[in-house]
Amino acid sequence: MAEPLQFDPEVIQNAIQLWHKLSSEDQTTVRFTKKDGNIRIMTCTLNFEKIPQIDRPKKLNLPKILKLMQNSGILHVYDLEKRGWRSVPFNRVEYIEAGNRRYKVQPIKRLGTDYDRNKL
Known part of the structure; x- marks a missing residue:
């Protein structure tokens, strides 16, 4: 059994950093x-080469994507197992694993939700 990944010292602090890591x-x-x-x-991706042609967006509107992330705290990703687009609430992400590294994600209160993972 593989040893679990240790957390990288870098902490993802905003939705744009998360989007960048995913893409x-x-x-x-x-x-x-x-x-x-x-x-x-x-298990997801934003790499269009990994997304079937039929599921790719016809055009990429980066300003619209960033505005949605900022206003609602939602990031849309392609689920590689379910083979479809899914919404990921940025403030509810605990961590991501990318390139054999695990990154903690810092919740940001100003994004469209008052969710606080520490209250669970």
Whole structure:
């Protein structure tokens, strides 16, 4: 059995850093809490080469993506196991694994939710 990854000293502090990490890797594992309180571990990507042609967006509107992330705290990623687009609430992400490294994600209160993982 493989030894679990240690946390990298770098902490992802905002949705744009998370988006950048996800888009720079072929695949990423994200652990987050769903709206219903269940934990979800998802293998996902933002690398269009890994997304089937039929599922790729027709155009990429980066300003719209960034505005959505900033206003609602939601990031859309492609789930490689379920083969479809899924929403990931940035403030509910515990960590991501990318490129044999694990990164903690710092919740930000100003994004569209008052969720506080420490109150669970």
